[in-house]
Amino acid sequence: MQTPIYLDYAATTPTDPRVVEKMVECLRLDGNWGNPASRSHVFGWRAEEAIEEARRNVADLIAADPREIVWTSGATESDNLAIKGVAHFYQRKGKHIITSKIEHKAVLDTCRQLEREGFEVTYLTPNAHGEITPAAVAEAMRDDTILVSLMHANNEIGVVTDLAAIGAMTREKGVLFHVDAAQTAGKIEIDVNAMNIDLLSISGHKLYGPKGIGVLYVRRKPRVRIEAQMHGGGHERGMRSGTLATHQIVGLGEAARIAKEEMALDQAHSAALRQRLLDAVSDIEEIHVNGDSPKHLPGLLNVSFNYVEGESLIMSLKDLALSSGSACTSASLEPSYVLRALGLSDELAHSSLRMSVGRFSTEEEIDFAAQQIHTAVEKLRELSPLWDMYKDGIDLSTIQWSAH
């Protein structure tokens, strides 16, 4: 076993060796390096063939038609293209958009930009379990609503949204439905038809593919129109210009093929390890699972250890690669906006750890991680005046703190 142990699959996944092999074929001098847009020679034809095979594999993963797949540089670009593209094309129909407070910044900041352009955005609050409910969406719907944009699963807490129920509603009202599936594509089942999804963002590097490649699914029937954000050679049916990166696309295609084929296996593996980890740490006093919905990603666990500060916890866990919802790790000094939206107290939001496992995680790694967490929490509680006070039966909310 090598340390540090990687427990941050929600941030990025290692590229599957089978994917790497396929990609390298497109980079070699004697390989498939032609421009897929070249129509006049075999170099172009071969590259185009590889692109179309990848397109079919990605389409199959989400039960779409290959002609509905648009290659982008990643989920951030896909989110931008979907939301700005729809807003700009349909603005004469209405200028109201519904999203949630726990979306990825790629969605939130795009919505903020649209607000500056005169659009109105409703940001839904999740319930205490971290769920954005269909009822909340229904309540926010207006006559001038043109788009609902929600994530399939949240990247910090892993809670899964009931897309089918929301999709049925948006379709009935003639409102477009965009889903950010960066955390779920290849991890849990997605059927764009059964779920009535109109646009869907996928990221290559979250499903064991390469970074720098993503997909926007754009429905053909009933037809969804978007205004291009990137203009040029008219690639991807005019929706996203730019020479296609054959090696990246082939990599994502292979990653999608493997993910579909091995989904049941991957799911069982991740779910078992997550449970093993949870079981091994749940005897720690004052542990809280954040986003305790029964519908969650198989491999993601977000927990808070009360009276222990997140950054020092991460510092103690130097043999584990994981992330904290707490302040200082991300240059901003604020606790996670996702955990705050759940209604968590500042203390708990400051003490959170996000651990995510995946295809290459092992039981041995999980056992080691659990033991490290036990030691670290114990050590930091020894040092914590808040723990002392808790043990003395003092209610911390009654103390007049000197905020600084």
Next chain:
Amino acid sequence: MAYSEKVLDHYENPRNVGKLDDKSNDVGTGMVGAPACGDVMRLQIQVNGDGIIEDAKFKTYGCGSAIASSSLLTEWVKGKTLDEAAAIKNTEIAEELALPPVKIHCSVLAEDAIKAAVADIKTKRGQEGA
């Protein structure tokens, strides 16, 4: 984030962790910060009849730099008079630990903690404002 060796040393081996009897007339307690801000420091000093700090203990909820700042402070105040201790500046702590700009507030908190502890014992001994 990279920590200086001194921060790491204090974090790995914190000095003078513990609690003194805050009811005692020889003990001054300073508790500063707030859980909402991600750090709370409790610094306690034991002072003899001549006004010399004989012992110091701390507990800190916060990042590595906050723990190191309070640990260092307990080392520094021992043997000092109350006025000498209260004159310790956050910049000295920040410099000793090579804190980056984003962590300067940890040293400020430590300075606030010792000032609060000194004020507490002075109040207890009826030397308020002395």
